[in-house]
Amino acid sequence: MSENINTWLSQINNDYKAALSVDCVIFGYTDADLYVGTIKCNMPPYEGLPSLVGDLVRPDENSDQAVNRIIIEKTGFKNLYFEQVHTFTNIDRHPLGRVVSIAYFSLIKLDEYQRAESSNTKELNWINLNENFILAFDHNQILEKCITQLRDQIKDRPVGFNLLPKKFTINQLQELYEVILQIKLDKRNFRRKLLSLGILSDIKEFQTEVSHRPAKYYSFNKQLYDKRKSDGFLF
Amino acid sequence: MSENINTWLSQINNDYKAALSVDCVIFGYTDADLYVGTIKCNMPPYEGLPSLVGDLVRPDENSDQAVNRIIIEKTGFKNLYFEQVHTFTNIDRHPLGRVVSIAYFSLIKLDEYQRAESSNTKELNWINLNENFILAFDHNQILEKCITQLRDQIKDRPVGFNLLPKKFTINQLQELYEVILQIKLDKRNFRRKLLSLGILSDIKEFQTEVSHRPAKYYSFNKQLYDKRKSDGFLF
DNA sequence: ACAAAAGTGTTGTCGCTACACCCATGG
DNA sequence: CCATGGGTGTAGCGACAACACTTTTGT
Numbered sequence: 001m002s003e004n005i006n007t008w009l010s011q012i013n014n015d016y017k018a019a020l021s022v023d024c025v026i027f028g029y030t031d032a033d034l035y036v037g038t039i040k041c042n043m044p045p046y047e048g049l050p051s052l053v054g055d056l057v058r059p060d061e062n063s064d065q066a067v068n069r070i071i072i073e074k075t076g077f078k079n080l081y082f083e084q085v086h087t088f089t090n091i092d093r094h095p096l097g098r099v100v101s102i103a104y105f106s107l108i109k110l111d112e113y114q115r116a117e118s119s120n121t122k123e124l125n126w127i128n129l130n131e132n133f134i135l136a137f138d139h140n141q142i143l144e145k146c147i148t149q150l151r152d153q154i155k156d157r158p159v160g161f162n163l164l165p166k167k168f169t170i171n172q173l174q175e176l177y178e179v180i181l182q183i184k185l186d187k188r189n190f191r192r193k194l195l196s197l198g199i200l201s202d203i204k205e206f207q208t209e210v211s212h213r214p215a216k217y218y219s220f221n222k223q224l225y226d227k228r229k230s231d232g233f234l235f
Numbered sequence: 236m237s238e239n240i241n242t243w244l245s246q247i248n249n250d251y252k253a254a255l256s257v258d259c260v261i262f263g264y265t266d267a268d269l270y271v272g273t274i275k276c277n278m279p280p281y282e283g284l285p286s287l288v289g290d291l292v293r294p295d296e297n298s299d300q301a302v303n304r305i306i307i308e309k310t311g312f313k314n315l316y317f318e319q320v321h322t323f324t325n326i327d328r329h330p331l332g333r334v335v336s337i338a339y340f341s342l343i344k345l346d347e348y349q350r351a352e353s354s355n356t357k358e359l360n361w362i363n364l365n366e367n368f369i370l371a372f373d374h375n376q377i378l379e380k381c382i383t384q385l386r387d388q389i390k391d392r393p394v395g396f397n398l399l400p401k402k403f404t405i406n407q408l409q410e411l412y413e414v415i416l417q418i419k420l421d422k423r424n425f426r427r428k429l430l431s432l433g434i435l436s437d438i439k440e441f442q443t444e445v446s447h448r449p450a451k452y453y454s455f456n457k458q459l460y461d462k463r464k465s466d467g468f469l470f
Numbered sequence: 471a472c473a474a475a476a477g478t479g480t481t482g483t484c485g486c487t488a489c490a491c492c493c494a495t496g497g
Numbered sequence: 498c499c500a501t502g503g504g505t506g507t508a509g510c511g512a513c514a515a516c517a518c519t520t521t522t523g524t
Binding site for chain 1 (some may be wrong): 251293
């Protein structure tokens with residue numbers, strides 16, 4: 001930091017301060033498509049446009065806590081996985097003054113969201129990422145960065161596992177990869193690869209009430225993952 | 236953002252604001268080792284400890300601009316490549332109050348730094364990353380995150396090229412990789428791999444005044460890189 | 471002629487891709 | 498018994514790792 005405490009104390013006042021906000025890119029996915037959850041912006045000059053879900057970070061919380069709060073508020077999900085992506089600091093990014101925004105992404109299975117959607121959760125508008133659309137503020141830019149990051153991450157980190165229910169089938173995992181990366185994967189190769197990583201636990205459960213051969217459920221084994229990570233690499 | 240402008244306007248005052256700072260992890264490398272550039276902290280309770288180079292972001296600049304300013308101040312290098320890594324927001328991370336810090340990393344060849352070190356650049360203390368040491372504030376944590384990021388990045392992005400002089404030899408590039416990743420690489424395989432990427436230009440120049448066979452200089456060809464990136468993947 | 475770093479090819483292995491059919495269940 | 502998605506094996510190819518000697522320059 002600066003060499004002099006006094007410099008600090010004086011600078012830290014007034015216009016050296018900024019409002020701190022977080023913006024969440026909440027991805028929602030179905031069998032076929034990837035969406036982003038938005039709300040309607042009511043601030044000129046962006047009135048009426050969709051915007052990402054965000055809020056100011058309160059004085060008594062850090063940004064992760066703020067994100068957690070917002071996600072619970074908007075989706076009702078209490079332990080959703082999320083990651084910090086990038087911080088946007090352009091001086092004119094917000095009409096009301098200097099607002100710095102820390103961008104996060106998260107991901108949710110859309111039919112679970114709809115099933116869970118309860119009395120008190122505010123409704124999100126889901127926009128299909130295959131369409132073109134304009135968001136308020138610099139939110140298109142934020143969204144782009146988050147999409148890129150999500151795609152990069154999923155290729156060499158088990159982000160996908162954090163994003164699925166505790167138990168899932170290999171095919172569900174594959175669908176998630178396909179939707180995120182927008183490519184078609186080979187069933188056999190995908191299964192072989194993922195199982196060979198040795199980070200999935202066979203929990204000896206099967207689907208029920210499906211009108212076809214029931215699939216085996218697996219869960220993500222974090223211990224094995226951490227162990228393997230400390231040895232060498234992964235994926 | 237929030238649904239109501241008034242919410243915004245009122246909240247944005249007072250204790251909802253934070254001081255905004257950047258901290259730079261300036262890596263320095265030699266043939267054999269990787270270092271981090273530090274200054275001496277004079278703020279209790281961390282007085283006397285080394286700390287990362289950082290400063291407040293001024294009201295008229297964004298965080299990238301602040302980083303650029305700091306790097307020029309401390310190293311004299313005008314176009315050093317740098318990247319944003321992560322933002323640290325814990326409420327008690329700074330003794331003087333709420334200071335949010337955006338972490339960046341950069342990288343410099345140590346002998347160039349020493350050669351260029353001029354009258355007006357403040358001196359940095361270079362700490363070898365193989366040693367154990369304690370930094371002021373949460374700077375050890377910031378440093379860790381930056382090291383991880385640098386290692387991850389270099390594996391699948393041409394970060395390395397941005398970090399070298401405009402013209403460099405393949406062996407210099409290899410040394411950089413070896414120092415950063417802390418592994419020994421095979422000369423032939425490295426050369427083959429890098430040349431096969433097709434993003435290096437042979438600039439038809441050779442080392443001079445070396446008492447051994449002079450090496451060919453290459454430069455990073457950004458056009459080729461961008462082209463290749465838009466086709467498919469890379470590395 | 472010697473020291474010092476630059477530069478060069480081949481072979482085995484492992485992981486990825488491509489591809490088509492049988493299995494278990496519900497209706 | 499039919500429809501639906503679950504689950505399996507193999508062969509060819511390409512990328513990566515391992516490995517030692519010759520070349521060019523300065524002294």
